[in-house]
Amino acid sequence: MQIGDAMRRLVPPGSLVLFLFFLTGIWLTLSPFAMTTQPSGQPWIASTINTVMLGGVLMVISLLGILAYMVLVLRDLMRETQAKEEAKMN
C-alpha cells in the first residue's frame, strides 16, 4: 500500500471536521479573554466558566476522536498486512 492510500485511510473527511472542532475549542477557550468579556484580575464570571469549559470539552473530544480513529485504522492496516503475508506463505 502506498503512503498516500494509507494517509487517506488514516485521515477521512470526518477527522478533518473533528480537527475543525479542535480549532473551535481553542477559540472558545480564548474568547472571553480575547473579547475582554472577562474582567482582568477578577474571579471568572459564569459566561467565562461556561465557555472555557465547553472549549476544553470540544478540544478533548475532537482530539480523542481523531486519535482513536487513527489507532483503530492503524490496527486494521496491520491486520490486513498480516493476513496478506499469511496468504502468500500458504
Next chain:
Amino acid sequence: MPTTRPSLGKYLVGMVASLIIFLAGGWLILAPFALGYQPYGADWVSQTTNNFATGIPVAIVALVAFAFFFASLLGALRAAGVLAARKQPEQAQAAFQPQTPISLVPAPAQSDLDRTLSTLAAALAADLSARREAGCNQAGDQLIEQSVTRRVS
C-alpha cells in the same frame, strides 16, 4: 484473497465524538439563557453573540461529521456483505428492460392467456394459408377450363 474481520469501532468512535460535539453546540446556544448572563428582553450581550455564532456552526458541522462517519460505516458494512450492495445504474436499467422479445420467450415463461392466444393465432394463420391455396387452385382450374374451351371453339 485474504479476509479480515471488519472493525466498525473506528466509525462508532467518530459518530460518538460528533454526537457529543453536537450536544455541546446545542448547549452553547442555550447557555446564555440557561445561566442567565443574557438579560431577558435586552439586546444580546457580546458573550451571547459569540456563543450563538460558535454554537450554531458547531451543531451543524457536527451533524455533517456524524453523517460522514455514518456513511463510512454503511460502506464498511456493505463491503463486509452485512448489508446488500447498491445496484449499479446499468444493472438497474437492465432490470427495467425486457430481457428478450416476446416471440422468443420460451413456453414455460408464458401465461395461460399467452399460450391460448398463440394457439389461436397459429390456427388462424393455417386456415388463411389453406384458403389461399384453395383459392389459387380454383383460379388455376378456371383458367385451364377457359383456355381449353377457347381452343375447342
